Amino acid sequence: MGPPKPSITISQQAFDEMVKENIDDLGMDPTEALQDAIETLTLQGVDLSGIVTCKEDPVIQSLDRLKQLNSNWTDRIGKDGDEVMDLLDKLTELCSAEGSGNAAIGTRNGGIELVCSVCSKLRGGSDQGLVSGLKTLASLLHDVQSGDTFQRSGGPKMVMAILSDISQSSNILNGGFSVVAAAATGNEIVKESFMELKIDELMLQILRTHGEGSIHSLYDAIRILLTPDDNRVVASQVYGYARRFAKTGIAEVLVESLKEGLSSPSLVSATVTLKAVAVNDEICRSIAESGGVDAVLRCIDDSGEQGNQTVARVCCSLLSKLAGSDTNKSAIVQKGGMDRLIKLAARFSDDPSVLQEVMSIISILSLRSPDNAARAIEAGAGDLAIQAMQSFPGAHQMQRNACLMIRNLVARSPENRTLLLHNEIWGLMTTTNRIFTMFKQSTFFQELLI
Known part of the structure; x- marks a missing residue:
C-alpha cells in the first residue's frame, strides 16, 4: 500500500x-x-485548509492586530503586555479547536513567523506573556509544513535560548518543551536542529535541577525526538540520538522516577520515555544495572494491587523492551518475573490490553530458551493463553500475542507441546479464524504437533 x-x-x-x-x-x-x-x-x-473563507476571520483579525503591536514594539508593550497576552490566548483557543482549520489559516498567514518574533521580544518580560506565546506557537505547529516554517524562522534557536535559562519557571519550561514536541513531530529536520543545539544535555540538566515530574512536556519532547516518524526520509537518525541521550546519563535519571513507584507523578511518562531510549542491548543492560528491572517489576506488582491498568500496560511494555537483552532476560526470570506476570494477568483478567502485554513479555522471555519456556508453563502461561483466547475472541492483537507466546513455549520444548495439546489448544486456535489464517502457512502448527 x-x-x-x-x-x-x-x-x-x-x-x-x-x-x-x-x-x-x-x-x-x-x-x-x-x-x-x-x-x-x-x-x-x-x-x-488554511484558506480564509470569511471576510472577518477571527484568526486573521488577531494576527493583524498582533502584527501591528509587533511592528511598533516598545518596552511598555513588553512589560504590560495585556493586549498581547489577550491576542495570544485568543489565537491559542482558536487554533486548538479540533477540526476548525484555524491552525492552518494561522500558519498560511504568517502566524508562526510572527509568534516566534513576539516570543523573542517577550523574553525577560512578563512570565505569563511568554507562557502565552509558547502555547500559541505550539498550537500553530500542526503538521510537517508548519514545522518547516518554524525551522526557517529560527524557531529552534529561539526556543533553546528560552530553555537555556534553567532558572525559568516550570510553566515557561513546560511551554518551551511543548513547542519542541509539536515542532519535531514528523519532522526529521527539526529533530536534527534541536540535537545540533545539544538539547539532550539541556534536558538532563533541567531534569536534575527541577526534579522529575515538574516539567511533564519534557518527557513528550524526548519521546518525539526519538521517534522515526518522518516519512520523507529513508533512514532516520533517531537511533543515534537515543544513544546520545543514553550517554548523557538520562536513562539513570528516568530510572529514579521508576524507583519512586506509583507515588511518582511522572511514572507513566518516564516509563514511556525510557522505552524510547532503550534502543540496544548495551543501553538495556545499563538500565538494569541502574536498578531498572527491579523498579519495573515492583511497579508491575503495585499496579496489580492498586488496579492501575495504565501503569500495568506501560511497565509491561518497557519490560518487554528490556527483556530483549539476554542478560536482562535471565535476571527477570530469576527475580520471579514469570510468577509476577501471571499474577498481574490474573488481576487484570478482564482487560485484554494488559493481557496482550503480559503475553508479549513471556513470548520474549521464552524465545530460544527451553528453560524459561518450562518456567512459564509452570507459572501458568498455558492456562493464561487458553482462558484469554476463549474470553476475548475479538481482541485480535491479544489473540496474535497469545499465538506468538504459544509458539515460543513449544518451539524447543516437546513436553510443552504435549501439555498444551492435552488442553485442546489446537482446537481453540483453529477456531480463531483470523489468527489461524496468519499462522497456517508457518511452521508453528507443525512444531506443535511433532
Whole structure:
C-alpha cells in the first residue's frame, strides 16, 4: 500500500479571485459566491485548509492586530503586555479547536513567523506573556509544513535560548518543551536542529535541577525526538540520538522516577520515555544495572494491587523492551518475573490490553530458551493463553500475542507441546479464524504437533 496521493492545493489569492468572478461574471451576491466557490473546489478534491473563507476571520483579525503591536514594539508593550497576552490566548483557543482549520489559516498567514518574533521580544518580560506565546506557537505547529516554517524562522534557536535559562519557571519550561514536541513531530529536520543545539544535555540538566515530574512536556519532547516518524526520509537518525541521550546519563535519571513507584507523578511518562531510549542491548543492560528491572517489576506488582491498568500496560511494555537483552532476560526470570506476570494477568483478567502485554513479555522471555519456556508453563502461561483466547475472541492483537507466546513455549520444548495439546489448544486456535489464517502457512502448527 503506497503513500496517500497529495491533495490539490490552492492559494488564497486564487480562491479570492474565484469568489470575485462569481460576483462579477455570474451576478452572485457575496455570500452565494463564497459558498459556490467552497462547494465547487471541495467537489474537485481541493484542500481548503488554511484558506480564509470569511471576510472577518477571527484568526486573521488577531494576527493583524498582533502584527501591528509587533511592528511598533516598545518596552511598555513588553512589560504590560495585556493586549498581547489577550491576542495570544485568543489565537491559542482558536487554533486548538479540533477540526476548525484555524491552525492552518494561522500558519498560511504568517502566524508562526510572527509568534516566534513576539516570543523573542517577550523574553525577560512578563512570565505569563511568554507562557502565552509558547502555547500559541505550539498550537500553530500542526503538521510537517508548519514545522518547516518554524525551522526557517529560527524557531529552534529561539526556543533553546528560552530553555537555556534553567532558572525559568516550570510553566515557561513546560511551554518551551511543548513547542519542541509539536515542532519535531514528523519532522526529521527539526529533530536534527534541536540535537545540533545539544538539547539532550539541556534536558538532563533541567531534569536534575527541577526534579522529575515538574516539567511533564519534557518527557513528550524526548519521546518525539526519538521517534522515526518522518516519512520523507529513508533512514532516520533517531537511533543515534537515543544513544546520545543514553550517554548523557538520562536513562539513570528516568530510572529514579521508576524507583519512586506509583507515588511518582511522572511514572507513566518516564516509563514511556525510557522505552524510547532503550534502543540496544548495551543501553538495556545499563538500565538494569541502574536498578531498572527491579523498579519495573515492583511497579508491575503495585499496579496489580492498586488496579492501575495504565501503569500495568506501560511497565509491561518497557519490560518487554528490556527483556530483549539476554542478560536482562535471565535476571527477570530469576527475580520471579514469570510468577509476577501471571499474577498481574490474573488481576487484570478482564482487560485484554494488559493481557496482550503480559503475553508479549513471556513470548520474549521464552524465545530460544527451553528453560524459561518450562518456567512459564509452570507459572501458568498455558492456562493464561487458553482462558484469554476463549474470553476475548475479538481482541485480535491479544489473540496474535497469545499465538506468538504459544509458539515460543513449544518451539524447543516437546513436553510443552504435549501439555498444551492435552488442553485442546489446537482446537481453540483453529477456531480463531483470523489468527489461524496468519499462522497456517508457518511452521508453528507443525512444531506443535511433532
